[in-house]
Amino acid sequence: DTGVSQDPRHKITKRGQNVTFRCDPISEHNRLYWYRQTLGQGPEFLTYFQNEAQLEKSRLLSDRFSAERPKGSFSTLEIQRTEQGDSAMYLCASSLRAEPNYGYTFGSGTRLTVV
């Protein structure tokens, strides 16, 4: 296990289309986080899971966004009816609860471009 994997690395979609991203965390990590990052800004928290339970969602996560983590393993983030404002880097991170916070390991992200 070499770290957090995200797929795809890049996605170009037309406005109005649905997109889905996948994150595979480090296998023993029970926490999984999604962040969004736009150019020149720090990553913004979207949501996180403890095993399969989604424990918190940011107000940034509109009704068009949905995240799942079936069986507490990989996670998917779906954006429905994409808008140009959704263009961003979507980052996934995982950690082991109760470990020092340097247990947060980030993936390389999925860059979404909505045209």
Place this chain on the structure above:
Amino acid sequence: LAKTTQPISMDSYEGQEVNITCSHNNIATNDYITWYQQFPSQGPRFIIQGYKTKVTNEVASLFIPADRKSSTLSLPRVSLSDTAVYYCLVGLAPRMNRDDKIIFGKGTRLHILP
């Protein structure tokens, strides 16, 4: 969560020591100070963490004064590959049963010149 303030950008030259200072006046007793590094098109990566005085690892040193209201990340003898954004984070306490998540600011864009 304690708010942090750090310079928006810094320039330095190869071989120099770079110090990035972060202010966190409202740091709580149980809060730790953590720095992350982010290269373009990659996710952030943990660099160093500390609670007080000085911490050193193979990448950097972290200096924290007694009042803990600020901290300084020190990168010795930087190279071009140290060009990145550096984030100072406060408010996460390791080994505590908390549900905190990392909240990032805008960070400091460090540009190393040849």
